[in-house]
Amino acid sequence: MQDDKKRYVIPGDVITTGPYRPDQNVTLDGNRIIATVIGISEISDDSVRVIPLTGMYIPKSSDLVIGKVVSHTSLSWEVDINSCYVGILPAADVFGRDFSAHADELTSKLGKGDLIAARIVNFDRTRDPLITIADRDLGKIESGTLIKISPSKVPRLIGKRGSMIQTIEMATHAVITIGQNGLIVVSCDDSNGLLKAINAIRMIEEEAHMANLTDKVKEMLESR
Amino acid sequence: MGGRESTLVLLDKNGIRCDGRKIDEPRKIMIKAGVLKNADGSAYIEFGDNKILAGVFGPRDVHPKHLSNTDTGILRCRYHMSPFSVTERKNPAPSRREIEISKVIKEALQPSLMLEKFPRTVVDVFIEVLQADGGSRCAAIDAASVALADAGIPMRDMVCACAAGKVADTIVLDVNNEEDQAGQADMPVGYMPNLNKVTLLQLDGVLTRDEYKKCIDTAIGGCKLVYQIQKKALTDKFFENGGNQ
Amino acid sequence: MASSVLDQLKRKEIVDLLDQGKRIDGRAFDQSRPLSIETGVIPKANGSARVRLGDTEIVTGIKIQPDKPFPDLGDKGIFICTAEILPLAHPDAEPGPPGEDVIELARVVDRGIRESGMIDMSKLVLEKNKSVIGIFADNSVIDHHGNLFDACSYATTAAILSCKIPKWEIKNDAPVLVEDHESNPPITTIPVSVTMGRIGEHILVDPNAEEWECIDARITITTNSDGNICALQKGGRDGFTVEQLSKCADIAISAATKIRERLKQTKG
Numbered sequence: 202m203q204d205d206k207k208r209y210v211i212p213g214d215v216i217t218t219g220p221y222r223p224d225q226n227v228t229l230d231g232n233r234i235i236a237t238v239i240g241i242s243e244i245s246d247d248s249v250r251v252i253p254l255t256g257m258y259i260p261k262s263s264d265l266v267i268g269k270v271v272s273h274t275s276l277s278w279e280v281d282i283n284s285c286y287v288g289i290l291p292a293a294d295v296f297g298r299d300f301s302a303h304a305d306e307l308t309s310k311l312g313k314g315d316l317i318a319a320r321i322v323n324f325d326r327t328r329d330p331l332i333t334i335a336d337r338d339l340g341k342i343e344s345g346t347l348i349k350i351s352p353s354k355v356p357r358l359i360g361k362r363g364s365m366i367q368t369i370e371m372a373t374h375a376v377i378t379i380g381q382n383g384l385i386v387v388s389c390d391d392s393n394g395l396l397k398a399i400n401a402i403r404m405i406e407e408e409a410h411m412a413n414l415t416d417k418v419k420e421m422l423e424s425r
Numbered sequence: 426m427g428g429r430e431s432t433l434v435l436l437d438k439n440g441i442r443c444d445g446r447k448i449d450e451p452r453k454i455m456i457k458a459g460v461l462k463n464a465d466g467s468a469y470i471e472f473g474d475n476k477i478l479a480g481v482f483g484p485r486d487v488h489p490k491h492l493s494n495t496d497t498g499i500l501r502c503r504y505h506m507s508p509f510s511v512t513e514r515k516n517p518a519p520s521r522r523e524i525e526i527s528k529v530i531k532e533a534l535q536p537s538l539m540l541e542k543f544p545r546t547v548v549d550v551f552i553e554v555l556q557a558d559g560g561s562r563c564a565a566i567d568a569a570s571v572a573l574a575d576a577g578i579p580m581r582d583m584v585c586a587c588a589a590g591k592v593a594d595t596i597v598l599d600v601n602n603e604e605d606q607a608g609q610a611d612m613p614v615g616y617m618p619n620l621n622k623v624t625l626l627q628l629d630g631v632l633t634r635d636e637y638k639k640c641i642d643t644a645i646g647g648c649k650l651v652y653q654i655q656k657k658a659l660t661d662k663f664f665e666n667g668g669n670q
Numbered sequence: 671m672a673s674s675v676l677d678q679l680k681r682k683e684i685v686d687l688l689d690q691g692k693r694i695d696g697r698a699f700d701q702s703r704p705l706s707i708e709t710g711v712i713p714k715a716n717g718s719a720r721v722r723l724g725d726t727e728i729v730t731g732i733k734i735q736p737d738k739p740f741p742d743l744g745d746k747g748i749f750i751c752t753a754e755i756l757p758l759a760h761p762d763a764e765p766g767p768p769g770e771d772v773i774e775l776a777r778v779v780d781r782g783i784r785e786s787g788m789i790d791m792s793k794l795v796l797e798k799n800k801s802v803i804g805i806f807a808d809n810s811v812i813d814h815h816g817n818l819f820d821a822c823s824y825a826t827t828a829a830i831l832s833c834k835i836p837k838w839e840i841k842n843d844a845p846v847l848v849e850d851h852e853s854n855p856p857i858t859t860i861p862v863s864v865t866m867g868r869i870g871e872h873i874l875v876d877p878n879a880e881e882w883e884c885i886d887a888r889i890t891i892t893t894n895s896d897g898n899i900c901a902l903q904k905g906g907r908d909g910f911t912v913e914q915l916s917k918c919a920d921i922a923i924s925a926a927t928k929i930r931e932r933l934k935q936t937k938g
Contacts, residue, residue, distance in 0.1 A: 209664040211656060212537075212574050213582035213619040228539070228581060235619065237539060237579040239663050254663050256577020257465065257484070269677050285484040285546045314678040326544050327495065347679055353577070410664065461813050462725050463760050474714065478812060480758025503757060503765050508808040509715040509731020517754060517808065518767075551758035551765070553810065555729055556712045 206244045210236035216249055224250035240353075241410075254410060258284045258352040258382035260321045260330040265339075267347070267384035268332065270315045273307045280317065280332060283352070283382040288332040290319065295334065316342040316386070318378055342378075345388040348399060350406040352383035357409040358402060365405065365415065372422035373398040397422055433603055436593035443603055451587065451599040451647050452560075456568065456658035458575045464551075466576025468658065470568040473601055474558035479568035481576040484546035498543035502531035504565055506554040526562050533566050533586065533615035533625035539579040548578055559602035560588045563613050566625065571655050575662070582617040583655055586625055587647030589614065589640045591632060596639045598647045605629075610636075614644035618652045676883040684884050688872045695878060700921050702864075702876040705929065707824065709832035709936045717833020717855075719936070721825040724878055725815035730807060730825035732833045736796060736845035737804035747794025748804040751780035753811065753822055760814040778903045779809065779822045779863075782892035786861035786900040789830065793856040797840050805830070805855075816882035819890045819903075823863040824929065828936040830855060859894040860933055862926035863901070866891075866918050868910060873917060875925055889915070891922035895930065899923075 210216060214236045216227065223229050226238045227249055236242055240253040260266070260282065268280035268288050280288035293300045295310050311317065318339045324330035334340045350358065359366050359379060370377055375389035375398040385402060389395035401418050408414050433443050440448055452473030461467035464480035487493035504527040508515050519527075530552065538548065550573065552565045563586035570584040590600035591610035600611045610632050615625025623641070632640060684694050693699065703724030712718035717732035737748050753776035757765045768776070783789075794803035807829060809822040837851035867877040867885035877885055887906035894900050899919065904910065910918070 209660070211583065211659050212580035213617070215619060226579065230581075230620065235581065237581065238577055239574055239659055253577060255466075255575060256579075285486065285543060287486070312678075314676060314681070316677050316679055326542075342679065345679065346683065347677060461727075461758060462815065463813055464758050467758065476712065478756075478758065480756075480812075482758075482761055485761070505756075505765075507729070507731060507810050508752070508806065509712055509718065509733050512714065514733035514735060514806050514808075517752060549757070551756065553756050553758065553812070555731075555810070556714050558714075 208242045210242045210251060211239050212237055214242075216242045216251070217244060222248040224248040226251035226253055253353045255351065256353055258282070260284055260286055260288070260324040261381070262321050262323050264321045264381040265379070266319055266321060266332070266382040267342070267378065267380035267386060268317050268319050268382075270311050270313055270317065272313065273311075275307070278307060278311055280319065282319075282330070282332070283349070283380075283384055286324070287329050288319065288321070289329050290317075290332050290334065311341060316347060318342060318380070318386070342386055345378075345386040346395065346399065348385045348387060348402055350383050350385065350402065352381065354406045354409045355379060355381055355383060357414070358385075358405050360415075365418070368415075368419060369398055369401045369422065373401075433607060435604060435607060436595055436597075442592070442597065444601055448595055448597045449643065449646070451650060452601060454567075454651060454654050456571055456654050458571050458658040458662040464572070464576075466572040466574070466578070468568040468571035468575060470564050472558075472560065472564035472567065473599075474556060475554070475561050475564045476556040477561065477564050477568050478553045478555060479565065479572040480551045481548065481569070481572045481578070482551075483548035483576070483578065484540075484543040485549070487545065487547040492547070493545045495544055496541065498540035498546040498548060500531055500535050500538060500540060500548050500550065502527050502534065502550045502552070502569075504530055504552045504554070504562070506557060506561075510554045510557045526565075529625055529627065530562060530566055530569065534569055534573065534584055536622065536624050537570070537580045537582050537584045537617055538573065539581060542579055548573070559600060559605045560613065562586070562625075563588050563615070566615050567651050567655060571658050574659055582619045583652060584615055584617055584624060585648040585652040585655060586613065586615040587644055587651050588612055589644035589647065591630060591636060591640070596636060596643050598643050610640070612640045612644060614641060614648060616645050616648040618649060676880065680880060681884050684881060685870065688869055693874065694880060699873065700875045700925055702820070702925065702929070703878060705824065705932060707828050707932060707936055709828055716835065717829045719825045719828035719832065721821055721828065723817065723821040723824065723876065725813060726811075726817060726821045727813035728809055728811055728818070728821045728825040730809045730822070730829045732829045733806045733808070734833070734835055735804055735806075736801055736838055739795075739799065739802040744799030745795055746791040747789075747802045749780075749784055749789060749791065749807070750804065751783065751807045751809070751826060752776050753779060753809040753818070755811040755814060755818070759811045763814065774903075774905070775818050775822060776809070778819055778890055778901070779826055781903075782823050782861050782863050782890075782901040783807075783826060783830070786892065786894040787858050788827070788861050788894075790856035790858050796838055796845050800843075801840065801845050803835065803838070814879075816879040817865050817876050819865045820863050820876060823861070823892070824933065827861060827933055831857065831860070831933060831937045854937075857937075859896070860930050861892050861894050861900060862930045862933065863890050863892040864922040864925045864929075865889070866921060867906075868908070868914065873914060873921065875921060889918050891919060893923050893926045897923050
């Protein structure tokens with residue numbers, strides 16, 4: 202790490218002292234700013250944060266996530282969104298405001314084990330996150346292969362302004378839906394393209410912290 | 426158990442202990458992070474002849490629900506010894522000793538975790554001693570702290586642990602099994618190196634007030650050595666080229 | 671995701687591939703996952719092994735100590751086999767007394783070894799009807815990715831094959847340890863278990879974690895070095911036809927031979 206505004210840190214490492222605003226994944230001890238997770242520390246003009254290299258997904262409003270329906274009550278579905286908090290999808294989101302608990306059977310639309318692309322509507326830690334599938338690009342996922350990566354690697358998979366994921370999609374003709382929660386659905390008519398896309402995603406997950414990753418991925422996509 | 430007479434020399438005239446170490450020398454320590462596939466975080470430690478595995482799940486949903494806390498996440502810890510880990514086979518069911526050690530380990534790790542960020546969840550720490558050799562609770566804490574960092578649980582600091590003791594009237598670092606049996610005192614210490622706080626402290630044996638202070642200082646010196654090994658375990662797994670140049 | 675509800679897309683993918691003659695991880699239907707066996711990993715125990723079958727990982731320790739014989743078996747040593755799925759092995763594994771799955775696992779592994787006659791128990795007597803040698807095999811599952819039956823069986827077998835039995839002499843009516851006089855265990859045969867799962871019409875050897883979630887029924891067949899079947903256990907919510915059972919036996923006998931060669935190499 203040449204840049205001295207960026208450093209590898211582990212929990213407890215003192216990143217810097219002084220009048221900075223503590224941002225993500227740091228904490229203040231007196232005037233020392235301390236890393237709270239394993240990652241890369243970043244000091245910008247007025248704030249300090251750590252980009253995590255590990256850790257689970259914490260829901261954020263308007264995040265796109267891939268979820269798995271695990272159960273339901275008479276009023277909503279419970280959706281596993283790969284977090285310690287379970288997503289709640291209200292029945293009214295699918296059936297409309299005139300939803301009636303007696304007349305409409307939830308399992309007719311979504312059942313246990315179904316995968317959905319959803320958006321986080323709101324979340325505060327006092328209750329479970331509310332999610333929605335009421336949008337054109339959301340809803341039940343009918344086909345494709347599901348892959349799970351560490352949520353902390355998602356930004357690397359997307360790349361600067363989507364550059365990395367576009368590279369993969371163009372080279373393989375696959376359609377890739379990336380959930381911020383580390384779940385990804387890959388669809389491709391060509392089985393070779395599908396395999397390449399999956400390998401590219403796995404490579405990025407394993408080597409996210411290495412330099413030259415973009416070149417390595419491009420090289421792999423172009424081979425055979 | 427067989428009635429063998431002990432001809433063990435705990436400390437010879439050159440200041441060398443029964444296993445060849447100097448009085449301020451810890452046993453050999455090795456830690457590897459991320460050794461299990463299912464656990465959210467994990468670590469394996471060899472500390473002397475101790476071989477211990479730590480696995481972490483969480484933060485996750487709490488079952489049974491009545492244990493969940495609306496203001497903060499909770500920490501659960503289970504320290505367990507495999508039946509084959511000790512000389513005489515141990516019954517697999519948890520003993521009272523294991524239950525007490527589970528509790529003190531939990532309380533050693535708790536101050537380092539920022540559980541208030543995850544209300545209504547639990548972080549589960551599972552420790553399995555595959556082979557025991559004296560000082561296992563310290564080694565367990567060392568592995569557990571690495572496993573917690575591996576899982577990405579936000580922490581104020583790492584927790585490192587090491588014991589000091591009194592053997593042949595001398596304060597020594599890192600008491601081994603024979604020294605524990607035949608020595609005069611054993612003091613395990615758990616410590617947060619950046620916040621400079623002691624989170625585990627127990628004593629088996631009798632010490633004068635001066636010996637007590639010396640023992641704590643010696644143990645903390647040992648903790649700081651272990652901290653470097655914990656750092657290395659995490660650096661090896663997560664950072665390329667061994668970290669910051 | 672944390673919950674073990676298998677997603678429907680994955681289940682469909684597995685079944686579709688099977689109908690095309692393929693498995694989700696590319697193996698042949700009668701092929702086990704990569705197997706790695708390491709013995710002597712717990713030096714303080716009398717024997718030990720660490721086995722990886724795919725991503726499933728087991729550590730097994732053997733403790734040998736003098737014991738009282740069972741009431742009507744005064745001329746035989748004792749063999750006891752336990753298993754525990756450690757809570758760090760899987761998000762759904764809970765600490766506490768063993769549930770029915772783990773109890774079944776331990777008993778199936780135990781029977782596979784006991785019924786094969788692998789250890790000649792008559793050679794483990796110190797004083798008839800009073801004092802015998804007890805061999806305790808304890809399996810700790812540390813990473814659960816399907817098919818614990820075979821993984822624990824291979825780990826226990828390897829640990830037994832590579833263990834060393836201390837020597838005791840009876841002095842004043844009690845067993846006394848004689849130092850530095852260890853011997854190899856009295857082995858008569860090498861049992862090998864092969865577990866198969868049925869998904870629809872397809873029979874798969876050594877189901878991995880995802881396949882395990884989809885199987886309608888499973889069977890574990892243990893054979894000894896003669897190729898004879900010495901233990902059987904069927905499990906799962908559905909059944910097998912007689913033809914399928916016949917096929918399973920053939921598969922088990924043939925798949926066991928390669929694994930037996932691997933286990934032979936662990937002999938002390």
